[in-house]
Amino acid sequence: MAVWAYECRPCAGRGEWWVAREQVDALAPDVRILRVQAGGSWACATVDRSRPVAVDVTLLRQAVQSDPNDCPDCARQLAAAAVPLAEPAPGAPAAQLQAAAISLQGQRMLVALAGLDVVRSPGEADMLISDLRARFGGIDVVLMGQLDDGTPEYHGLPALVELLADLPVDKMPWKGYPIA
Numbered sequence: 001m002a003v004w005a006y007e008c009r010p011c012a013g014r015g016e017w018w019v020a021r022e023q024v025d026a027l028a029p030d031v032r033i034l035r036v037q038a039g040g041s042w043a044c045a046t047v048d049r050s051r052p053v054a055v056d057v058t059l060l061r062q063a064v065q066s067d068p069n070d071c072p073d074c075a076r077q078l079a080a081a082a083v084p085l086a087e088p089a090p091g092a093p094a095a096q097l098q099a100a101a102i103s104l105q106g107q108r109m110l111v112a113l114a115g116l117d118v119v120r121s122p123g124e125a126d127m128l129i130s131d132l133r134a135r136f137g138g139i140d141v142v143l144m145g146q147l148d149d150g151t152p153e154y155h156g157l158p159a160l161v162e163l164l165a166d167l168p169v170d171k172m173p174w175k176g177y178p179i180a
Helices: 021-025 072-081 122-135 158-164
Strands: 002-010 017-020 033-038 041-056 063-065 095-104 107-113 140-146 152-155 174-179
Touching: 002 021, 002 033, 002 122, 017 021, 017 033, 017 041, 021 041, 033 072, 041 063, 041 072, 041 122, 107 122, 107 158, 122 140, 122 152, 140 158, 152 158
Parallel strands: 107 140
Antiparallel strands: 002 017, 002 041, 033 041, 033 063, 095 107, 095 174, 140 152
16 A cells, blocks of 8 residues: 655665655654664654655654754755755745646536646555545545646546546636645
8 A cells, every 4th residue: 555755865874764744744844854763773864855755555664853963964964955845935836736626417526637657556646636635625536647649537536537538628627726
């Protein structure tokens, strides 16, 4: 089963570890250094909150908050990389989702644009749908990706996908929705 996670990079050695997004999001937004359980011990790592990724649940590791005083090497690594914070800076534009809120034959839904690779990956698509549904008040969500020629491909409840089959993409009321 796939879950959303953030990548963590150890300051000593190579590789990456994955920590559940919910676990990291429960920490203060400025926390960038974690202690990650690696085998029978705990090692320091920097967390990249800028991009959640879908990983198999078996790859997740436990982590606790740490700080620059615990690991100067991680602090130097963050300073050198200038890793962006997950939260946009004040005045910076918020991330936007391109979507169309529509109702067809009494069925309300949100059709959200997504990469074709996500639409074609049932695990990732279902996780994104679940996340968007929670953000948009429980409305049904259908993901739409497009082939190079503009032909849409959908992922969502089969009944909703069937309703969308004959609807021209350019007739949908597309707009940008801010998401945090």
